Amino acid sequence: MIKGYTLPRTPLGKSSLVPNPPWHYVGNAIAVEYKVNEDIAASFLPEGLELSSAQCAVYFIEWQYASETGEEYLDPVCSQYRETIVLLSASYNGSPVAYCPFIWVDQDKALMRGLIQGWPKQLGETWITRPYDLSSKAAPVVGEGGKFGTALSTNGRRLIEAKITLEEKTNSFPSPTFAGAVLLRHFPELVKSKHDKPAVHELVQLKSRDVKVSPIWKGQASLNIFDHPYTELPALSPTSIIAGYRFSVALTVDDLYPLRDLK
């Protein structure tokens, strides 16, 4: 008997790309809230969701991960990854939820954990300014005036760039937020008659637990989304920028809410 939470399934079940949940995460994040054209934003939503506002947020996160029994962070090639997440402000049955049309990671384990949750993950390179505990011209302070830069490149081209300058602490998490986001879980069929009848096609809602957030710094931001031949993300370019944020977040994932089967 072969076993494993994902492929590859093997005799000992120790070779799966992703082990059984729970999955534990901690990350340092930069976020930018901005507005886009409402009609365009609405056109990116799946059946079952409506647009609640023109407000979007893009997150650039440097994560470290561990499984329930593991200490993957001690072999960081298995544990560390960087991610860029774009979220739209939607509503499901009248309740505000985020929806993710685009997300990029730089590691296969994170990509697979994402696909399982409904994150439409692809590979891309995310870079994020890091603060340090010493004063230096080579690092910003996590405090008033601290400047941070982020970037995402995919298929060899710069796609997103952002810069933020911290001004003050805030109690408000950026919005839309990925907690409780509604995603589109999807897995196609290759059998010829079924290319338009995916094996999995459902609206689901993230269900994290043990969420912790650090003090949140907020400030001015700039954001650029560049033309790119392989993604319609540039259609969601900012019409105005609201604010930038820096914070750390920790959470655990081992469950998902199924909302609606779209098959």
Place this chain on the structure above:
Amino acid sequence: MIKGYTLPRTPLGKSSLVPNPPWHYVGNAIAVEYKVNEDIAASFLPEGLELSSAQCAVYFIEWQYASETGEEYLDPVCSQYRETIVLLSASYNGSPVAYCPFIWVDQDKALMRGLIQGWPKQLGETWITRPYDLSSKAAPVVGEGGKFGTALSTNGRRLIEAKITLEEKTNSFPSPTFAGAVLLRHFPELVKSKHDKPAVHELVQLKSRDVKVSPIWKGQASLNIFDHPYTELPALSPTSIIAGYRFSVALTVDDLYPLRDLK
């Protein structure tokens, strides 16, 4: 309405990680046939397959891909990738078929096309000696005495190394071969009560068309599979090496045979 063969699904349907089939491929391959312990090989098979022999083959392939309407090979970052495939000799309902327990690629589009077919793809770095059309100390000949080396590294560690020395042409393709391979298509559930009840869990059989193979060179080979903390592949280490091969192959994929639902 959003659309796309895979996520991300978008208004124009032009942002999917993978477009609709057909998918066209051409590759240069090095292969090594070898034997493993039969009981161990049998332990890697899914329900529905039996071991037909102790013979395995590992393939190292440098691919280029294009979609039906596209010319992805003109933007090679989207088209080129290198892959290592391990195959066991199995049988399904008495007919000999290959089965793939392990496979690594270095690009997300190839990884997703693979998962859709049932290939248990993960990321890894494959290197393959390249022949050139000029005589040089820096390249082997595709002919008697030509030496080729291959390697796969994953998670920062060398996992497989092979070397072959060509001796003669042959009409026989290495065995087991990936044409008509039976794979385990699988997509997990994250809903808490269903971690052991995957959404997709089925035996499928590859169905390529328009397969072309170049003249095949065959010769001596060496193969090493190294200890590695994250994969049970080393259990399938060679007990003896049979032969090495070099050839090119082209094929098109747009269909799949569903064999048995294992849910």
Place this chain on the structure above:
Amino acid sequence: MIKGYTLPRTPLGKSSLVPNPPWHYVGNAIAVEYKVNEDIAASFLPEGLELSSAQCAVYFIEWQYASETGEEYLDPVCSQYRETIVLLSASYNGSPVAYCPFIWVDQDKALMRGLIQGWPKQLGETWITRPYDLSSKAAPVVGEGGKFGTALSTNGRRLIEAKITLEEKTNSFPSPTFAGAVLLRHFPELVKSKHDKPAVHELVQLKSRDVKVSPIWKGQASLNIFDHPYTELPALSPTSIIAGYRFSVALTVDDLYPLRDLK
């Protein structure tokens, strides 16, 4: 006693990043001849060179390398690399020579061998369409109508893109050519008073031997050089495109002509 042609120098001399010459190379190349503004081109030349024409060439090459005694191509991670070279048409003492203002590779051994010769190498990712020996929608033919695409990305941004369509064979190598190119060999000082007095600053001329060139295909080309914050290459953007080429080349390097000390 420690030894080695380059650092690191060690007891056995087997750890140097680059071993003693001779160094053997073979590569597949795409080239595009184009014209630039003459005054701008002239401004990129070092002391001792004059501009001979407005004609430039950019080469995209997929190389394989071996040392005199080694078989590095059997462990391709040590041997294979891809490179983009920009050449200007200069003259030295009245004789036409190429001069290289910019060049990118994707591997450290190739970067160091380059710096030693005077190539101003930096890291960047080069992609080049590959032809195969089988007919496929996923590959071009090396013949009339065959289309090839190339690209260079550096610091996460696409910098150069080219496409060529082969039309006919030719006996002429693209011009300017890297054979006999004059380069600026340079190594700075870090001692405070000497930041403007480099330890090495000389004009040198490449001296390859055993040069072989395959049949050369020529045809139409397009070339784009994109804005990029970290390089003045965009100043050398094409005012017109002349032609595109595809060919293979092999050569050996173990010597260099010192021309003029510029210290």
Place this chain on the structure above:
Amino acid sequence: MIKGYTLPRTPLGKSSLVPNPPWHYVGNAIAVEYKVNEDIAASFLPEGLELSSAQCAVYFIEWQYASETGEEYLDPVCSQYRETIVLLSASYNGSPVAYCPFIWVDQDKALMRGLIQGWPKQLGETWITRPYDLSSKAAPVVGEGGKFGTALSTNGRRLIEAKITLEEKTNSFPSPTFAGAVLLRHFPELVKSKHDKPAVHELVQLKSRDVKVSPIWKGQASLNIFDHPYTELPALSPTSIIAGYRFSVALTVDDLYPLRDLK
């Protein structure tokens, strides 16, 4: 006139791989002190240095860099890199100094700044556990019991692995330390008669300024150096492990002490 602190030298001088010093750095480091065989260690020293003890230290550092006028940390692809440094305990004219036989970075700008100082830099992938400001199973604490793991891979193979468990704060920096290290600055000749007469071959001493060090945590450590075909580092494998450390460090480099010309 072309200009630039390093190649490529250009009309505006804005394209150099490395700009003029000063160069500002800040990093998070894990270090392991260990002992090696004294005779073997001594055999790795250049002319002019003697071994002062069998004690070595290996450092794994996640750096961020900025130039004097720049804010490279806002475009982190240009600024961030990870490095592994091996140091021996030597003495120069009777004074204890560190000497570096091996060092790996993952970025070209850091590689060139290193070569200019005499660091024998090559490319390799370094991974280091990161602490976070939130309590999580996915991260260690910077405090008693906090566990950190590091690794270096080069040419596709794992070369060094270390793990440390923090126990207590200390006032002592690990030894040997890179402050004031003596290095071998070296640049070869390619002219045929001069392959053994390098253009630059001198003992130099690092001269950092504005050095800041965070509180230092110390504890138990394990260290493994694996067989590797391309480096003699395994000869410097630990005979015993002394201790592990975690700390942050900031410094500025704009000068170098020339000690002895070895040409």
